[in-house]
Every structure is written in C-alpha cells, then in structure tokens.
Amino acid sequence: MAVTLKINGENRSVDADDETPLLWVLRDDLRLTGTKFGCGIAQCGACTVHVNGQPRRACVTPLSMLEGADVTTIEGLEGREAEAVRAAWAEYDTPQCGYCQSGQIMTAAALLQRTPQPSDEEIDDALAGNICRCATYVRIRKAVKAAGEKLEG
Amino acid sequence: MTLSRNSSSTITATRRDVLAGAAGLVVAVTLPVKSRAQGAGDATFAPNAFIRVTPDNIITVLSKHIEFGQGPLTGLATLVAEEMDADWAQIRAEHAPSNPALYGHPDFGMQITGGSASIATSYDVMRKAGAAARALLVAAAAKSWGVPADEITVAKGVLSHASGKQGTFGDFAQAAAGETLTGEPALKSPDQFIYIGNENLRKLDTADKSTGAAVYTLDIFRDGMLTAVVAHPKRFGATVASFDDAATRAVVGVVDVVQVSAGVAVLAENTYAALKGRKALVVEWDDSAAETRHTDAILAEYEAAAKQRGVVAHQTGDADGALAGAETVLEAEYLFPYLAHAPMEPLDAVIERSADGGVEAWLGSQGTTIDHQVIAGVCGLDMGQVKLNVMLAGGSFGRRAQPTSHLAQEAAEIFMAAGGDKPIKLMWTREDDIRGGYYRPVTAHRLRGGLDANGDIVAWEQTVAGQSFAAGTPFEPFMVQNGIDGTMIEGASETPYAMANTVVSAHMINNPVSTLWWRSVGHTHTGYAVECFIDELLDAGGKDAVAGRLALMSDSYARLAGTLREVADIAGWGRTMPEGRALGVASVKSFNSYVSQVAEVSIEDGAPRVHKVWCAVDCGVPVNPEVIRAQMEGGIGYALSAILFNEITFDDSGAIEQSNFHDYRSLRIGEMPEIEVAIIKSSEAPTGVGEPGVPPLGPAVANAVRKLTGKTPRRLPMIRNDYQA
Numbered sequence A: 001m002a003v004t005l006k007i008n009g010e011n012r013s014v015d016a017d018d019e020t021p022l023l024w025v026l027r028d029d030l031r032l033t034g035t036k037f038g039c040g041i042a043q044c045g046a047c048t049v050h051v052n053g054q055p056r057r058a059c060v061t062p063l064s065m066l067e068g069a070d071v072t073t074i075e076g077l078e079g080r081e082a083e084a085v086r087a088a089w090a091e092y093d094t095p096q097c098g099y100c101q102s103g104q105i106m107t108a109a110a111l112l113q114r115t116p117q118p119s120d121e122e123i124d125d126a127l128a129g130n131i132c133r134c135a136t137y138v139r140i141r142k143a144v145k146a147a148g149e150k151l152e153g
Numbered sequence B: 001m002t003l004s005r006n007s008s009s010t011i012t013a014t015r016r017d018v019l020a021g022a023a024g025l026v027v028a029v030t031l032p033v034k035s036r037a038q039g040a041g042d043a044t045f046a047p048n049a050f051i052r053v054t055p056d057n058i059i060t061v062l063s064k065h066i067e068f069g070q071g072p073l074t075g076l077a078t079l080v081a082e083e084m085d086a087d088w089a090q091i092r093a094e095h096a097p098s099n100p101a102l103y104g105h106p107d108f109g110m111q112i113t114g115g116s117a118s119i120a121t122s123y124d125v126m127r128k129a130g131a132a133a134r135a136l137l138v139a140a141a142a143k144s145w146g147v148p149a150d151e152i153t154v155a156k157g158v159l160s161h162a163s164g165k166q167g168t169f170g171d172f173a174q175a176a177a178g179e180t181l182t183g184e185p186a187l188k189s190p191d192q193f194i195y196i197g198n199e200n201l202r203k204l205d206t207a208d209k210s211t212g213a214a215v216y217t218l219d220i221f222r223d224g225m226l227t228a229v230v231a232h233p234k235r236f237g238a239t240v241a242s243f244d245d246a247a248t249r250a251v252v253g254v255v256d257v258v259q260v261s262a263g264v265a266v267l268a269e270n271t272y273a274a275l276k277g278r279k280a281l282v283v284e285w286d287d288s289a290a291e292t293r294h295t296d297a298i299l300a301e302y303e304a305a306a307k308q309r310g311v312v313a314h315q316t317g318d319a320d321g322a323l324a325g326a327e328t329v330l331e332a333e334y335l336f337p338y339l340a341h342a343p344m345e346p347l348d349a350v351i352e353r354s355a356d357g358g359v360e361a362w363l364g365s366q367g368t369t370i371d372h373q374v375i376a377g378v379c380g381l382d383m384g385q386v387k388l389n390v391m392l393a394g395g396s397f398g399r400r401a402q403p404t405s406h407l408a409q410e411a412a413e414i415f416m417a418a419g420g421d422k423p424i425k426l427m428w429t430r431e432d433d434i435r436g437g438y439y440r441p442v443t444a445h446r447l448r449g450g451l452d453a454n455g456d457i458v459a460w461e462q463t464v465a466g467q468s469f470a471a472g473t474p475f476e477p478f479m480v481q482n483g484i485d486g487t488m489i490e491g492a493s494e495t496p497y498a499m500a501n502t503v504v505s506a507h508m509i510n511n512p513v514s515t516l517w518w519r520s521v522g523h524t525h526t527g528y529a530v531e532c533f534i535d536e537l538l539d540a541g542g543k544d545a546v547a548g549r550l551a552l553m554s555d556s557y558a559r560l561a562g563t564l565r566e567v568a569d570i571a572g573w574g575r576t577m578p579e580g581r582a583l584g585v586a587s588v589k590s591f592n593s594y595v596s597q598v599a600e601v602s603i604e605d606g607a608p609r610v611h612k613v614w615c616a617v618d619c620g621v622p623v624n625p626e627v628i629r630a631q632m633e634g635g636i637g638y639a640l641s642a643i644l645f646n647e648i649t650f651d652d653s654g655a656i657e658q659s660n661f662h663d664y665r666s667l668r669i670g671e672m673p674e675i676e677v678a679i680i681k682s683s684e685a686p687t688g689v690g691e692p693g694v695p696p697l698g699p700a701v702a703n704a705v706r707k708l709t710g711k712t713p714r715r716l717p718m719i720r721n722d723y724q725a
Helices: A022-029 A080-091 A101-114 A120-126 A137-152 B008-021 B072-084 B123-145 B170-176 B271-280 B295-305 B319-324 B368-379 B406-417 B430-435 B523-540 B545-552 B555-571 B625-645 B697-709
Strands: A002-007 A010-015 A048-051 A054-057 A070-072 B045-048 B051-054 B058-063 B091-095 B153-155 B158-160 B166-168 B226-231 B239-244 B254-260 B263-268 B282-286 B311-316 B328-336 B348-353 B359-363 B386-390 B424-427 B443-451 B457-466 B502-508 B582-590 B593-604 B607-618 B674-679
Touching: A022 A048, A022 B271, A048 A101, A054 A101, A080 A101, A080 A137, A101 A120, A101 A137, A120 A137, A137 B625, B045 B123, B045 B170, B051 B123, B051 B170, B058 B072, B072 B091, B072 B123, B123 B153, B123 B158, B123 B170, B166 B170, B226 B254, B226 B271, B226 B406, B239 B254, B239 B263, B254 B271, B254 B406, B263 B271, B263 B406, B295 B328, B295 B443, B295 B457, B319 B443, B319 B457, B319 B502, B328 B523, B348 B406, B359 B368, B359 B406, B368 B386, B368 B406, B406 B424, B443 B523, B457 B523, B523 B545, B523 B582, B523 B625, B523 B697, B545 B555, B545 B582, B555 B582, B555 B593, B555 B607, B555 B674, B582 B697, B593 B697, B607 B625, B607 B697, B625 B674, B625 B697
Parallel strands: A002 A070, B058 B091, B226 B424, B359 B386, B457 B502, B607 B674
Antiparallel strands: A002 A010, A048 A054, A048 A070, B045 B051, B051 B058, B153 B158, B158 B166, B226 B263, B239 B282, B254 B263, B311 B502, B328 B443, B348 B359, B348 B424, B443 B457, B582 B593, B593 B607
16 A cells, blocks of 8 residues: 655655565665665664654654655755754764764754754763764764754854 | 786786776776877876876776775875875775776785775875876876976976966876876875875765765665575574475565575565565575584683693793793683674675676675675676676675675575576675674683792793684685684784793684684784783782883884883873772784773673773874774774673574674663874884774773772673672
8 A cells, every 4th residue: 555755855655565664665665775774673773764853763664654754864854953963974074884874863963953962971862772883983972062062153 | 015916918908897897997007108098089087097087177096995984995095195286175086896907905916805904005006106197197287388397386186387387187187198107206205295194184985974875785776676685594504404485475576586505595576575575484404514502512612622732823932841930820711702793784785687798796895806706606707707896885894805705605696596687686684694604703712821939921821722714715725824723813923022931822623603804803812812811910920011011012012012101191091090990901913003002991780881992003104093093993892892792602502692783782872982092103104903993992991890800801791790899
C-alpha cells in the first residue's frame, strides 16, 4: 500500500512493503544516500533523520508509521542551527571516515534547536546514541559547543 | 622510492589502462617525455600519474591510497600543492584507480594502503610530481610570453613576470601538456613550506561529509542492480551442508538464491527484501572441520604454550642465568581476546558486467591489487578486463585489506553464480561484520623479570603465544620466518629498553578462526605487555615510571625518549593527584613513529574511567598537524573502546556470542576522555599516524589502574574484572 509523506519538504508517495524501515525507503527508493546504515537495531545512530522535527532512527521506523509524516534527511537539513553546525564541523575538521557524520549532524542540529547553548554534559547526553568508530568525539563536542555559541552571538 | 623500478615498456602498456578509465591523460612520472603525447583538442594537462590540471584552473590529485578517515587524500594533495605553489582552493583529490604499475607500494610492488605508510611512501614521490607539474607550466608560460623561465614566479597558482604578464595554471594547462621536462626540478627546503606543517589547512573532504554528499560503496546504485546478503556460518570452518530456500523465494522482491564458498547468498530487488529473504532461509551447516571450542579453551591453549619457551626471536646475554641469580623475580601473564574492527560502514562491494565483456567493480578497496586479481580470477578475466574503482570507505582499521580478498571474492562469486550479467551489490550487515571473523588474534604473553639488590632490571624473559593471520595466505612467505609471524612479536622482539639479559620467544598456534591485522597489529598486545611489565618492574625496583624508562631507553630510541619527556611535561607528571585519581604512562614506537601517552584514571562503579589523555607524537616532519592530532585522538578512542569493553567470545559449541553494538560495545561520546596532543618538531622524513596512537593507550590506563587498585588488568577487556579503588 502506498504511503504518502513529506520528505525534505516535498510530498512523496512510496509504494513498498509497509514494514520496510524508513532507512531503506530513503536509500533504495528515493536514493537519498546521505542517511547511512550502521547497525539496523537503533544502536549506532548513523541513520538519524528528523521525523516531525524530532531525531529518529530510520532503521527501526517502519513505513507504516509515517503516513503524513514530515521527514528531514541530511540532504534537506537547513536553517540557522544546521548552518552553525556545518560551519563548526568545517572549523574543527570533525569528520574522519565521515560515515557516521550525517547522523551526528542530524542529532546535533536537533539538540541546538531545543537547547541553543548546551553544556558538555547535555552534548554528551544528546549524542550518546551516535557511535563514531573513528572516535571524533572530542571534535564533535567542541564543534557543537562552538555552534551553540555562534547561534547565541 | 619512485616508480623507476618498472621498465618503461611496462608503464607504457599500463598507461593505456589508465587512459581508458580516467577523464584526462595520465602518464607516469618516469615516462620518457614523448610518451606523454596526447590527442589534439585534449585540454587537460596531466604531467604524471598523480596530477591533472584542467583549463577551469582545477588541480586534481590522484591518491594511490584509500581514504577511510586517516587523511591521505588531503595529505597527498598537500604535498603536490606545496611544490606546485598552488592555491589550496583550487586543489581537489580523488582516488587513483587500481593500477599496480603506476600506484604500487614501493616495498610490496602492489597497490595497498597499510602500515601507516601513506605519507611516508608519498613524501618524495608526490612532491616530485608537484615540482614537475610546476616546471612544465612555467615552461609553457615562458614560451608564450617570450621570457626566460627563470624570470617567472609562481604564487597561489598564479604565474607572473616582471613585465606585468600574469596567468593561471588553467590558462597554461593545454600548452604545458606539450612541454618537455629537462632534468629533475629542485624541491623546496622546509623553510619555504607554505602548506606542509600549516595549522590552518583543512581537509578536502569535510564539506561533502557534512552534507551527505560523500559517496561510499553502499551508495552506488546501478540500473537493474540486485542487493545480495549472505547467510554465513556461526562457527569458523563450517561449510554449507544443505539449504532450503522455499520460504526465501516466496518473499516479494527476492530474485535468486545462490551458494558461494562463504555461505548462501540471497539476491533481491531491494535491501529489505534481501534481509527478509535471508531471515527465512534455512541452512544446515557442516561443522565437521569447524572450531567448536569455547574461547576460554582456546585461550587456555595459548596460555599453556606461553609457559614454555618458544622459537627464540631475540636474545641478549643470559636471561636464564640472570633470572636464577636475581634478587627479586616478578612474573606476569597477559591475555588478549579476539577483537572485531567494526568499521561504521559494514563491508560491501558492487560489481557489474561492462559493455566490453569485462567487469567493473566498486569497493572500499584497501588491498587494491589483491582485490583486483581476485575479482579477475573469479570472473575468468585478465586484470586488464577488470576496472576497479576505489571508493571512500566508512572506516577500516585494517578490516578492508585481507590477504585473501575474501570480500571481493564473495562479491565476484555471487555475481558469477547469479549469471554474471546482473549488477549486484553485496552488503554485509553489522551482524555479518561482528560475526564475520578476521579478528585481531587472541594472544597470551608470559613475562618474567629479574631485579638486583639495587632494584635494577637484570633479566627479561617474554614468551608470546598467538595465531598468525598470514599463515596459509599469499603473505606467508614474507611475513612468517622460522615458524614465527613477525607481527606476533613486533614491539617485543625489539623494545626501547637496553637490558643485558633478555630472551623473547614465540609459539605460533593456528586454528580455523580467521584473523587479521587490527589497527597497530602486533603492537596492540606487545605494547600492552611490555609497557605494563616494565612499569611493574620499575615500581618494584623503586624507580619512577618516567625517569626509570628514560634511564633504560637506548640511543636508538632517543626520539621516543623525546616524546616521553614532552608528555611528562604537559601532563604534569609527578604532581599530587586529587583523591581517587592516578596517572599512568606508556611509550611505544610503532610504524617508525614515536608516541608517549599519560592517562588520568579513576575507578567509577567498579570500572576504570579515563578522564584525560596527554599524548606526544614524533612522526618526523608534521605534514598536516590537524590530521596528526585527529589521528592521535581517534587512535586513543579506538584503543580505549577495545581495552575497556571489547572481546569476541564463543560459547560451548564454538558459536560466536556477539552480534551487534549492543553486545560489542563501542566507546560513546560520554566515555571519551579529554585529549591534549603535542607534536614534536622534527626535520626527519615523515612517518605515519593512523596506527601509532593506539598502542600506548592501553598500558597507560592499566598502569594508572595498578596505582589505584594495586593490580594490573592482566586479561582484557578491563570490564571483565571488578575494580576496587
């Protein structure tokens, strides 16, 4: 059965098995490949997208839950917070292999939307679900903090 | 360290392969100039195999090394930009295609990334390539302007002459292609460097990795492509006895089920169908040749072997006599588990039939030449009929280079078994990755050390029992000598410490569990055993851990001593620590780089917690300081994850117990210590940084734990033990 949802501001109708996780709909059907597969069980956060403004693991979100939902992926992430995060990511040269970074940035942008100037502890809590095997964590922490300060300033 | 070992005829032949696959004309550095001749109308200037300059004023550097986070794309481009006097904004980098003659490793003769060697083996080659390109562009401008070449200056990609004439590299790209290089252009002296050592240079791939635009193998889609997932056995050495695919074939979207050497592959129109199909598959495994022991039984075998002297790898004086006569003898055993690499992007590969009957493949190819050979072999083609695209990869830590190229083999076998005509994408899931073997081998170390009445070390005996990942592979002839795989004892057969009476020996005991190099290879365990035991001996002899090490370090380890002094300084070694906190230190030379680290540790909830790590690194000329710092940080985090949490275990039937990140824990952001890195100023030739940040971390933490608890963690991971401060 086709499900209609909004992806990066555009209405899309997806005709797939309604148990299909959003991750594979985005990647296989819509070719939005910035959202990555890392674990398939909501442990690593590489597939983080925003659903109705909230960070969500696309690998465990079935299509059937998404009728009428508003989904934002890394490709469609815009706005002040997103710009601040990307600028800070560039300043601190945060990514190494880069594979987890879409998820890190989606989570960081969502954090800054609700907490514009997070403490180190709030950053660690918010990003606790996003694994980086390259361990770019010290730069992520600095970059999120710097992005928050820039937003405030 | 150039490509001159190749005969020109070989290069000329391979040049055509490259030409066929690259957008511009590409020839080798050592080619006779006439061989560079290019077709009329081709506006691309490609002075050598590593550089393309196009009329739009873009310089593209082709990297012979794969990028999976350690920064070679940026590093190699830095070397070229430096000697060309280019503007950093006009620099791009991409992976060179597979071509061993053009892009082979000078030591191995094959295209491969490893041993933290990308910058070390590129420093001269890439600078020479850049200098040659610059000279040809200058020659073209000189001819066009009618002025002597030596009157032309170059800065930030702009050629200028005192007469007021000015032009960009792009303006002369076409003309430079017709120029002839006379002699070898001189390279800059370090005081002239603009980009090498520049703190403000940023990586070339950060922007694409922040927008989702970076393309990895998993992101490749081809027309009519099928996605394949494979049912692999739960026990090492098991093979397919039979399988029932009726339920699998009933899944909507499943197209085919084929048996390959590693298991049973399910091919489907999309990923979800492939995964659903695999879940429905029933496979009977033949375990007759499988490893069915519990990991404790495997470890016990290594532990028992380490109690007896093995094949002697290094000996000075009379260790047995000195131990017998020592005032005090200390003894310690260390046990190291199997470790998965768990790169963020699980293994994957794409392969399709080309229009000319050959095949084209895309993969995060680290052992590029072996992958290329294996794909050609499985598909019944010559290497020249296979185009292998090296892709950005989501981490490796050693996992993507296999002496057997099992991943490329699996992809090619599935492709052929499914008819050899449909594009296929092989995707491993995280479960395949964690359970897929190619682990850091289990290893047991037994050490005995003797002290005299003054507390000085008079004897050192180390016995290593481990498994070789080279045995039975094409790497065996040059990695295994006298029955010992050199990587089992690297860092033990030679230590920084000058001791009169030493004996280091090893036992190589293999089993069906597949193993592999894992970020810093043998140093992952030898660094831990040596640096923990030296710490215990120094302590027992009443010596300070830093001063004691410095006193023992031989002259050939002066650079390691330099990092130890530096790290002791920035960490404030010797200061009074807050209640419940302790500092531990360790120094390890690996891959010709020298790293010392100090860790500040406490015990929280019965487990070590690392608050801060200070790190000093001497890797010769620091080409990209920010990349060096990032690699130290990453190496520390990767090592910390492993020593605290990680082990792969087998149950009573030999079945692997872990499967995903919930039971093979990765370090998370809240567990990451603060890190301070000092880079030692050096004019020595640059060496690598991808691996050397890893080895000192474990022993530095362990030595702090011993100060807090009185006990060194002897069996890893550390969370196996209960700690009381």
